[in-house]
Amino acid sequence: MAKKLNSLDDLGGFVFSTNKDFEFDNNEETQETPAPNQQKLEAHLDKKNRGGKVATVIKGFMGNEEDLKTLAKQLKTLCGVGGSAKDGEIIIQGNFRDKIMDFLIKEGYKVKRVGG
Numbered sequence: 001m002a003k004k005l006n007s008l009d010d011l012g013g014f015v016f017s018t019n020k021d022f023e024f025d026n027n028e029e030t031q032e033t034p035a036p037n038q039q040k041l042e043a044h045l046d047k048k049n050r051g052g053k054v055a056t057v058i059k060g061f062m063g064n065e066e067d068l069k070t071l072a073k074q075l076k077t078l079c080g081v082g083g084s085a086k087d088g089e090i091i092i093q094g095n096f097r098d099k100i101m102d103f104l105i106k107e108g109y110k111v112k113r114v115g116g
Contacts, residue, residue, distance in 0.1 A: 033063025036108035043097045043104075044114050055083075056097045058090040058104075078103055 044057040058075070061068050065086070072085035075092055079099060083092040092100065097113065104111045 033067040036104075037110070039063075040110045040112065041104060042112050042114045043101050045095060045097055046091075053093070054095045056092040056095060056100055058092070058100065059088065061088045061090065075100055075103065 040060055042059045046057045047054045068085045072090040076083045079092055079096040081093045101111045
């Protein structure tokens with residue numbers, strides 16, 4: 001049975017047109033990454049949904065995904081562990097909050113310690 005659409009949002013942001021001359025402009029604007037001294041990051045420790053294991057989470061990164069992944073790679077290399085980066089967050093396996101904060105401050109980022 002087909003789901004009833006109540007609004008255009010139910011289409012997932014797409015609008016269909018029967019106009020033959022319509023040209024879809026798919027120029028995604030790449031978000032420019034601000035300088036490190038203009039970024040305010042938060043350093044969290046998290047162990048929810050991780051089987052009791054601790055992870056260091058850096059939140060608040062503004063910029064494009066490529067720069068986020070580059071910074072995440074630097075942090076993973078610094079700590080010698082794995083991790084991931086997406087949606088403005090960097091997750092590093094283990095409790096490396098102080099080490100990461102020192103590195104980010106030396107790089108020029110403003111870092112705030114959040115939580116215990």
